[in-house]
Amino acid sequence: MIDFSPIKDKKQSFAALAAGLTKADLYAATDEMVDTIEAIISEATDADVVFVPVDPNANDQFGIPEEKDLAWTLGHVIVHVTASSEESAALALTLARGLPVEGRSRYETPWESVKTIVQLRQRLAESRRMRKSLLDAWPDEPHLDVTYSPFPQAGELNAIARFILGLYHDADHLDQLREIVRQAKEARA
Known part of the structure; x- marks a missing residue:
């Protein structure tokens, strides 16, 4: 998996990290990331998918205001x-084609509609396919x-750097996923 610690530690920029990567590396990193998430949820049940964990760090500054601390x-x-x-991945494609990025390119499945482990696995498989x-x-x-x-904190990103920004974001949530699964298992026990 790509080591994002130099970016987290503010010792390297996304552009610098991307400079050593190829498109083939992005395919491999995508597989590694989705495989990692699948491994984290490998023993999860339907009840775990909707389990509400204790999260003292909950603070969604970009979401719906009434769900900020959810x-x-x-x-x-x-x-x-x-x-x-x-x-x-979509914005990286725009850059790779030599076009300017204008706005966002985001759709998020309504989280309230995801209630089973089968749905989670399907979402991960679909996402892997879409990214690749x-x-x-x-x-x-x-x-x-x-x-x-x-x-501003991202700096100037080319197609490879824009792609890895998504993987960086995934990696930033891995410990959160592990903690939710841990708490859900404990609640089941």
Whole structure:
């Protein structure tokens, strides 16, 4: 898996990390990330998908104001991370084609509609397929010189850096997923 610790520690930029990666690395990193999430939820049950954990760090500054402090369920986290990575993959495709990024490209499955482990596994499989399909759509010679900055902390991102921003976001939620599964198992015991 890509080591994002230099970015977290503010020792490396997304652009610097992306400079050493290829499109083939993005396929592999996508598989590794989805495989990791699937492993985390491998023993989860339907009840675990909707289990509301204790989360003292709950603070969704970008969501609906009345849900700002809502602890996220397993289903909520997975639809969130898959939507974010799919958006990164779609915007990376735009950059790879040599076009400017204008706005967002995001759709998030309503988390309230995800109630079973089968739905979670289907969402992960669909997301893997979508991300890799978006990589398949890159031109043979991607325009890696085309960049943009979605927010100041990200810096200037080319197609590879924009793609890995989604994987970085996934990685940032792995411990949260592990903790939800831990609490759900404990509640079942």
